[in-house]
Amino acid sequence: MGTNSFLKVLPEMVTFLRVAELGSFSAAADLLGMTPSAASRQVKRLEKEIGVQLLQRTTRQLRLTEPGTEAFARCRELVLAAQGTMEIGQQYAKKPSGRVRISAPRAFARRVLHPLILSFLARYPEVDVQLIVEDRDIDPIQEGVDLVVRLTPNPPEGLVARRLMMVEHILVASPGYLASGAAIHHPRDLGAHRCISLGEHERDNRWRFKRGDEEAEIVVQGRYIANHTEIRLDAARSGLGVACLQMFVAQQALDEGSVTRVLPEWEFQGNYRGHAWILYPPSRFTVPKCQVLIDHLLDALATGRGKKLNASSTRRAPPRATN
Template identity: 75%
Template sequence: MGTNSFLNVLPQMVTFVRVAELGSFSAAADLLGITPSAASRQVKRLEKEIGVQLLQRTTRQLRLTEAGAEAFARCRELVLAAQGAMDVGAQFASKPSGLVRISAPKAFARRVLHPHVLSFLQRYPEVDVQLIVSDRDVDPIREGVDLVVRLTTEPPEGLVARPLMAVAHILCATPRYLTRHPAIAHPSDLVAHSCLSLGEHERDNHWRFRRQGEQDAEVVVRGRYICNHSEVRLEGALADLGVACVPAFMAREALHAGEVLRVLADWEFQGNYQGHAYILYPPNRFTAPKCQVLVDHLREALGGTDGTDRTDVTDNGPGLSASSATRAPPRAAS
């Protein structure tokens, strides 16, 4: 392909990348400000220039061919490089400035992130922050979000992952509840109590514990209130409904105020949702100063500078299915 041909297909590559990421000509067209038919024609012209079929089109879905998956990876590198080039001016600005869009799970955003965002805004008056509070997994590349906080045992491939803090679960209940029910000295004692569990999966009521020098313990718990949101479980515990499993960051204020007490504090709760809070962003060569200072501020505030960075830019594939199977995502902290 000659130089002129290469220049001509650059817009078509951008369209192809957006179609592959979003899995739809209509969605890509809306993002690019063109019609779905124009998006389809651009991808067809790119296929003609390259000489291979990139997408398998059916009435129900789009699917990357083997050649399409390879072309997607290379075309997305070009798109990311172009986006980086557009940010070059900001790289050399004397002060970080502009808007940073960051998403985080609801409980973590309210209980952990929000206070440090306030102190960040005071420290960097030229930077604005849009905090997007959502429990779903936000994709920074597809959705135009600069930074994503995710609570997980293993961060996703294809993104830079910087650890913010460990996320551990604890058990807690109100003093009122504990004085009116049998003492809890061992995990096996929980069978006599009402326990607030997640209920998302069959074994979420199988609580596992570990203590140094003793055999691991597992107990099947039951309770009157089951909910897959940690703030709701804490409120259930505060209403004297029983013993709740919640992230330690969620219970911190209530523990400090004496509203709840730790249960089995000398045992480590081995839930399915342990892990770390990671801050994720696309692997661009240059990170905009406005994003870098926010990442550094949060890691400094939450102790993430003591963790081990993971920078994994190996991609499992785009938004629509490729030929190879992909690994199921790890379960996140809730």
Template identity: 60%
Template sequence: MGTNDFLEVLPEMVAFLRVAELGSFSAAARQLGMTPSAVSRRVKRLERVLRVQLMFRTTRQLRLTEPGLEAFARCSDLVRAAQETMQVADQYASSPRGTVRISAPKAFARHVLHPVISKFLEEFPEIDIQLLVVDRDVDPIRDGIDLVIRLTHEPPLGLAARRLMPVQPILCATSHYLNKTPKIEHPHDLVNHSCLYLGEKERDNRWFFKRGKETAEVVVHGRYVANHSELRLGGVLADLGIGCIPHFVAHETLASGAAERVLADWDFQAAYAGHAYILYPQTRFSIPKMRAVIDYLVEHIDASWQRF
């Protein structure tokens, strides 16, 4: 391939990169605004130009070949460099302006992020926010997102991270449910109750508690299992049992008296506890609009959501 020949296959490289990332020609086509057949033709053309097979295709899955893995890494670097080049002008802006794209989990976006963003937009009239609400791990480079909010125990390597707030799961139920069921004085009493848990993993119905030096492990059961916190809260309000809910989702319900905490004197150690972090490539903090959003979210979310 000649020195400048790669310019003719840049679209093919992008198509190959998206197929490799998403594992599907159809998914890549939707993201690129193309038909699956058009994406397939671009990948085949890239293979002809490179004179190697980049991926094995079956009816069920796609698998990269050894040359495909190398090409994937190179194409990823190329797209990352292109995205950073597009942001060069932003780094030299005299004041924060432009659009910042943020991704966040659905419940967190609704209960925590949205109220803060509303106030931010009032204070920074030259910055626009594009919010992607999605319950999956988003890669800021691959997905073209400026800032990613993730709830985790430890932020991933390779990205800058700022801590926003602790994420503490709690147990709650309605007084109507609690008044008609056996009294709960110890975590082991939960075996006699209907409990609402995530159900994503086999051990999600094993709940762990700690109070001082005392610990307890309980295998709970219930008739309604849901992997979304707002659905579990809805189940609690429907008197279906005792729900495991992040405190930021249950906060308003508890404040209104519609539900009450259960075993509040115990530390409920769920697998999905940790902190909310804002993640971004280190180089982006130098961009004024990014720095303005990051600093604002860190300051105002931490101040608004102290553990209760």
């Protein structure tokens, strides 16, 4: 291939990238505004120019060949560079403007992000925000999202990761429930109580705790299992038992007194511990509209609100009721 001959297949590289990302000629064609047959012809033309097969085509799926995998990585770099070039003008704009698309898990989006986005919109009137609430992992490059919030101990490679806050898990129950049952001073006391657990995996009913050098593990049981944090919170408020929740979900109920923290001196070693991270594609430049939102979230969560969402409540379980 000549020095400048790659210029004539730049569109074909973009089409190949989208086909490989989406695993479908039809889906890529819809995204690019062409027919599936046109998308197929462009990929074949690219393969002819390069001289190797990039995709293995079957009636059920598309699969990258070994050279196709390398070409995919190079084409992705090319598209990212092109997107960065198109955004250079915004780097020098006096005011951040435009729309930022940000995704986050449901509970975190509702309890943490939403209030902060409201204050952000008031502060930056030229920037709009589209909040995409999804519990699944979203690929910002493939799905066209500017920023992604993910709760994990290990952020994925290939993306810039900024830590927003620690995600602390705690136990709560209603004051009425705690007053009517056996006192809970040690994790082993949970064996005599109804516990509201996640229930997505068998290990979710094995609750582990740590206090200094002391560790404890207890198999819990209860009448209600739910894989949604807001539902577990509501069940705890209703007196159904002791629920495991993220601190940011339970904080308002703790402040209101509708639930009380259980075993506050023990660290709950949940299966989903970690931090909340804000993720975005690597680039030499971060466009102003994204940068100001990132900075706003980091500043807010590093100060009062972030500390409150992870602060240990001083509200203790009431003493056991006596007859």
